[in-house]
Amino acid sequence: MRRSAITIAAALLASAPIAAQTVPPAAPVDRIIDQGTNHSEVMRIAQYLTDVIGARLTNSPGIRKAEDWTQAKFREWGLANVHKEGFEFGRGWWNERLSVRMVTPRPLQLVAAPLAWTPGTDGPVRGEVVLAPMKDAAAFDALKGKLRGKIALITDPKPIQDPVDPAFKRWSDEELVKRNYYDLPNAEDEDNAGYAARIAFAARRDAFLKQEGALGYATMSSRNNKLVHGQNSQFQLGKSGTVPAIELAAEDYRRLARLAKMGAKPVLEIDSVSHFDDSDSKAYNILADIPGTDAKAGYVMAGAHLDSWAMGDGAADNGAGTAMVMEAARILKASGIRTRRTIRFALWAGEEQGLLGSMAYVENHVARRPVDPGATGIVRYLTWSDAFPITPGPDHAKLAAYFNLDNGSGRIRGIYAQGNTAVMPIFEQWFAPFRAMGATSVSARRTDSTDHVFFDAVGIPAFQFIQDPLDYGALVHHTNVDTFDHLKADDLRQGAIILAAFLVNAANSDQPLPRAPLATAPTAADRFYPFTGSEAAH
Amino acid sequence: MRRSAITIAAALLASAPIAAQTVPPAAPVDRIIDQGTNHSEVMRIAQYLTDVIGARLTNSPGIRKAEDWTQAKFREWGLANVHKEGFEFGRGWWNERLSVRMVTPRPLQLVAAPLAWTPGTDGPVRGEVVLAPMKDAAAFDALKGKLRGKIALITDPKPIQDPVDPAFKRWSDEELVKRNYYDLPNAEDEDNAGYAARIAFAARRDAFLKQEGALGYATMSSRNNKLVHGQNSQFQLGKSGTVPAIELAAEDYRRLARLAKMGAKPVLEIDSVSHFDDSDSKAYNILADIPGTDAKAGYVMAGAHLDSWAMGDGAADNGAGTAMVMEAARILKASGIRTRRTIRFALWAGEEQGLLGSMAYVENHVARRPVDPGATGIVRYLTWSDAFPITPGPDHAKLAAYFNLDNGSGRIRGIYAQGNTAVMPIFEQWFAPFRAMGATSVSARRTDSTDHVFFDAVGIPAFQFIQDPLDYGALVHHTNVDTFDHLKADDLRQGAIILAAFLVNAANSDQPLPRAPLATAPTAADRFYPFTGSEAAH
CATH class of the missing domain: 3.40.630.10 (Zn peptidases)
Structure with a gap:
């Protein structure tokens, strides 16, 4: 209150004798700062x-x-x-509800996420949990005939990594300097084949689980402490999962894996309501201009x-x-x-x-x-x-x-x-x-x-x-x-x-920003084959 | 394999010439270490x-x-x-299942824990969420008549504390040394009155919520990131809650509080099955001896x-x-x-x-x-x-x-x-x-x-x-x-x-461990009243 009063008084005093003079406009950057701080709407x-x-x-x-x-x-x-x-x-997809609980050997509500673009269960279903880690199709043979009516744990129950670093951090000046280190592009390193193979395998795995009559499957969260994602990184146009699928909190997944391993035959109840929406297959970018x-x-x-x-x-x-x-x-x-x-x-x-x-x-x-x-x-x-x-x-x-x-x-x-x-x-x-x-x-x-x-x-x-x-x-x-x-x-x-x-x-700016050279197709001459004797021996 | 063979061979070699001699028994501490490492069952x-x-x-x-x-x-x-x-x-108590989800303004499965020794909902129930923080009975007046069929958020939605320290740590030698600092006992500091008052108030709050016809109430987890406790620290013999009560994950609680505050009238569905067990009111300590x-x-x-x-x-x-x-x-x-x-x-x-x-x-x-x-x-x-x-x-x-x-x-x-x-x-x-x-x-x-x-x-x-x-x-x-x-x-x-x-x-040990002096009732002479002029002025 006091501060505003002084500011206004000072402004009046300063402006009165030079009323006819033009006040220089604030610089654009300061008008941006004023608008972005004193009148910010970003949080709303x-x-x-x-x-x-x-x-x-x-x-x-x-x-x-x-x-x-x-x-x-x-x-x-x-x-x-x-x-x-x-x-x-x-397809569009959304989940309306998901309850996952262990009912054998003891009742326990678990924390889970539905995997995006997989179907719900059409009411509560119960099935025994089976350890069924599948990295590639070689895993199918051993699991054939063992999954009917079961819930497959398809990922390895990796152990906890102790959280020895703070979960929250800001860059120190030293760390920022380290971020200005530029790994030269390297044609030999660029290889998406592994990722593509995992995507292709995910579709085969889904088909295998469907064919075997599995009730559903579960993956383990990549984070600990009840954080779940439901991320499904295999999305392609017109495709979606055919078997109900959930991601379980890491602690819940590991417990089930241990109980299954020790022969306790854990049983899950899954009650999941998910919806597909095929009313509009288009997604939309939103665009808006401030004309120059x-x-x-x-x-x-x-x-x-x-x-x-x-x-x-x-x-x-x-x-x-x-x-x-x-x-x-x-x-x-x-x-x-x-x-x-x-x-x-x-x-x-x-x-x-x-x-x-x-x-x-x-x-x-x-x-x-x-x-x-x-x-x-x-x-x-x-x-x-x-x-x-x-x-x-x-x-x-x-x-x-x-x-x-x-x-x-x-x-x-x-x-x-x-x-x-x-x-x-x-x-x-x-x-x-x-x-x-x-x-x-x-x-x-x-x-x-x-x-x-x-x-x-x-x-x-x-x-x-x-x-x-x-x-x-x-x-x-x-x-x-x-x-x-x-x-x-x-x-x-x-x-x-x-x-x-x-x-x-x-x-x-007078000139548009400088551009980097346009990429061209790599030729055989752009590559070399970094074999060494010891690598070849492996 | 190779190592065992060598050990056995070495033992045979060593023992052969002195077969008649008595091998000195291992010291108790080393027998304990052997049994506790090579034959440990603690993890099982x-x-x-x-x-x-x-x-x-x-x-x-x-x-x-x-x-x-x-x-x-x-x-x-x-x-x-x-x-x-x-x-x-x-009383005994256990929870069989708990599903808590927001149904308005949008469907969202929440992470929750039932508060121990509170009843379930007898099937899914839905109620609008009402901000109703209650620290003491002074809060009752403003809430009277506003809780029927509602779910009361009874704790303040405290903001996040950024996790700037590692979640996992071991004591450094320096920190261990610091733990050897002994705060002298101080008669003036010992005051459980605040805790006792909170316990007494919790019972009054439960009675107030019951009388007002609240559908249930929710507290906010004291930890972030979907960790919940369900701890109910007001337990006394023969007493238990009369209104269904849940603890919500902090993120879920804060979201509900914000939506309620902005007038979005969030509605929760709670489906909780909890059981009381009065078949045996006794708890049991387990005792076992190794006779001297x-x-x-x-x-x-x-x-x-x-x-x-x-x-x-x-x-x-x-x-x-x-x-x-x-x-x-x-x-x-x-x-x-x-x-x-x-x-x-x-x-x-x-x-x-x-x-x-x-x-x-x-x-x-x-x-x-x-x-x-x-x-x-x-x-x-x-x-x-x-x-x-x-x-x-x-x-x-x-x-x-x-x-x-x-x-x-x-x-x-x-x-x-x-x-x-x-x-x-x-x-x-x-x-x-x-x-x-x-x-x-x-x-x-x-x-x-x-x-x-x-x-x-x-x-x-x-x-x-x-x-x-x-x-x-x-x-x-x-x-x-x-x-x-x-x-x-x-x-x-x-x-x-x-x-x-x-x-x-x-x-x-030849002598039992030394004992500290037995406590006696403090007298008026054991206390002083640490008033100072400035404190009295407040």
């Missing part, structure tokens, strides 16, 4: 997405609500060209994926990124900053099944690659960047930069330059006003696994920020505690502000 | 208690099984005087509580202590070591409701205190040590030492001398063979909250060991992940070995 956006809408598995009821709500917000804030762009994705002042200057983009996995409320992954991108849009509209280039905001779908939304955008607007049309979902993701040649599309020259946010709720500590060393001194300059907010590190390193990847793969300057990890890796990533209360308001405000400033810089 | 004992029997809430079906199984094991190993001693405890060679020399004891809370399988608390005590008994029998004094092994019931089993043993055998006969359960616990005079019983002079284990699965790093400084140099000697196993620290400090307390309170030399904390405090203590997989085999072996050695030392 995040809260609606997570608490009210909740999980947003692609093509689930949750993401349908989020498609509508995010477009409505963009329109409410006055953005232009607000629309959704559909792409073929596949020069229609020929092209555009820059910010993006985050709107979809999540089905457990938890998709808060750190990626309500946080979505909220920061939306808030950057709101900040820029509210502060009335105009730029030469158009600024486009994108909220992607299908990221968790293989960056499918951003891939669709790239294919429709930016560049095409001759990927096998029969490859969908995660298989398409695995093969896309190896398909040559790259054929530029209408936006390839127009899209000057893409900035992505998808590393949780931690504040921005820097940016990955994605091997594009020419942008590094530019980003250093852009971070200058934000060094005091902890954003200091421009790393040459490439980072992957999120929606800048396919922009980058066709030569667009496309980047992901470095964020403080917080509890993302240890606790919340894809788990049932990816919830609003794990988000950090100050961090999200800082991220939205820096993103807004980067967009203004990229949209106003 | 722990596994039966936790995986097969599971939770052992006092007077539940679990502890009844454990009463039988532990006696059978003691008998199988050849211990004498194996029996159970009953004491009035109260001198019937007049008295006895020494080792104890651990057999009971647990109802979530998890009671592994660290206190399957670990139970297994170490039982394994020490097995080691001593199997290694054929005889001692002057009898060694008695005790497995207590009712520890979690106020050290009630060990209190009953002390009252029946060691000493009585004139506590209010109407005070039962936790209230009796709170008042027992303040009742004077102490009247020694038949075993007061006979019981030479009591050793307790109840700090989880971590290895023994030392012992708390409980303010009895005269025993410290003796314990230093007893630890000498085990310094290389990490047991180094004799601390003058008093520790409390477990079953040595009431022995100590009547002047018996009674001690609790210092153990490595592991994940006891951060994760497993009273939670749904207090399971076998969190136990450490090497640590439990070490603990059983050291306990066995301490028992032999205490049972064979």
Whole structure:
């Protein structure tokens, strides 16, 4: 109260004698900071997405609500060209209820998640648990005839890794420096064959379990302490599981495995109600623009994926990124900053099944690659960047930069330059006003696994920020505690502000950002075969 | 294979020329170490208690099984005087199933625990969630008429504390040294009034919720990340809750509180089946002896509580202590070591409701205190040590030492001398063979909250060991992940070995362990009133 009064009095005193003089406008960066701190809405956006809408598995009821709500917000804030762009994705799925309990040798309620895109049980069912770890089809022979009416434990009950590191952390300055170490790309290392084989095997395993009459199967959570995921990383268009499947909390899974091993014949009761939805096989990216002042200057983009996995409320992954991108849009509209280039905001779908939304955008607007049309979902993701040649599309020259946010709720500590060393001194300059907010590190390193990847793969300057990890890796990533209360308001405000400033810089620069060389198909001459005598002897 | 052959050959070679000579017997401590490592059964004992029997809430079906199984094991190993001693405890209770899910504004399965000794719901029930934090009866007025058919959230939705420390740890040498700091007992500090008031209020709150027609109530877990407890610390003989009550995972509780606060009117469905069992109101301590060679020399004891809370399988608390005590008994029998004094092994019931089993043993055998006969359960616990005079019983002079284990699965790093400084140099000697196993620290400090307390309170030399904390405090203590997989085999072996050695030392020493002065009733002259001018001004 007292402070405001003084400020107003000082302003009156200062302005009175120079009433006719023009007050210089605040710099754009300070208008962004003012709007992003004193009038921030980032936590309210995040809260609606997570608490009210909740999980947003692609093509689930949750993401349908989020498609509508995010477009409505963009329109409410006055953005232009607000629309959704559909792409073929596949079935919708959601779980209504799941109870898993042991009934023999003693009653015990367990913690479980339904594996996404697997069917429910059609009422409570009971079956004995059978140890049936299956790494490949060689395991089928030993299990034939032993699974009818049973619940198969299909993964190995790995022991606990003691949590000797803190679950929550921020980067120290020393650690940030270490992140600026760039592993040179290495043609020999790039091999998705193992992943592809696991996906193909998962389908064979499902068919085997179906054919053998298994009541269901269970996997073990990769995290301890009752964290479960329900993540099903084998998604492909038009395919879904045929056998009810659950992920069990690690402690519950190990107990069942031990009891089965010692001959106690544990019995589970599973009561799971899940729904498939084939009413619309399209998923939708949400797009909204702040038009530039020069229609020929092209555009820059910010993006985050709107979809999540089905457990938890998709808060750190990626309500946080979505909220920061939306808030950057709101900040820029509210502060009335105009730029030469158009600024486009994108909220992607299908990221968790293989960056499918951003891939669709790239294919429709930016560049095409001759990927096998029969490859969908995660298989398409695995093969896309190896398909040559790259054929530029209408936006390839127009899209000057893409900035992505998808590393949780931690504040921005820097940016990955994605091997594009020419942008590094530019980003250093852009971070200058934000060094005091902890954003200091421009790393040459490439980072992957999120929606800048396919922009980058066709030569667009496309980047992901470095964020403080917080509890993302240890606790919340894809788990049932990816919830609003794990988000950090100050961090999200800082991220939205820096993103807004980067967009203004990229949209106003005289020259678009420098581009890295466009990838070309590797030839035999690009490889060597690193055999040594001792390796060959094995 | 090769190693055994060499050993046998070496033994033949060595023994052949001196066949008539007597091989000196191995020292008792080395026979204990051999039996406790090469022939250890401690993990098998722990596994039966936790995986097969599971939770052992006092007077539940679990502890009844454990009463039988532990006696059978003691008998199988050849211990004498194996029996159970009953004491009035109260109702048995167990939960058969619990499903809690949000149905409005969206379906979501939650993680919950039934509060022990509260009724189930008699089928699935649905009710709107109402924010109703109640710290004292002053809260009743504002809630009157607003709870009918509702589910009350009765605790404050406290925010997350970031887990910046590792969940798993062992004491460093420096930290162990710090544990040898002894806070002098301070008559002014001893005040259980606050605890007693909370217990009394819990009963009033239950009556208020019943009278108002609440469908049920929920508390928030004190830990994050889907750990729940179901602990109900208000237990008193013959009393139990009248309103269905659950503890919700912190993330789930906070989400409901936020949704209620923002007017989204969240609705829960609770389906809980719990059972009370009044067939036997007695709880039972399990006792077993290895008789001494001198019937007049008295006895020494080792104890651990057999009971647990109802979530998890009671592994660290206190399957670990139970297994170490039982394994020490097995080691001593199997290694054929005889001692002057009898060694008695005790497995207590009712520890979690106020050290009630060990209190009953002390009252029946060691000493009585004139506590209010109407005070039962936790209230009796709170008042027992303040009742004077102490009247020694038949075993007061006979019981030479009591050793307790109840700090989880971590290895023994030392012992708390409980303010009895005269025993410290003796314990230093007893630890000498085990310094290389990490047991180094004799601390003058008093520790409390477990079953040595009431022995100590009547002047018996009674001690609790210092153990490595592991994940006891951060994760497993009273939670749904207090399971076998969190136990450490090497640590439990070490603990059983050291306990066995301490028992032999205490049972064979020429003089019984020195005793601390017997407590007497404080008088007005023992207190001063630490007012200062500034405090009085407040």
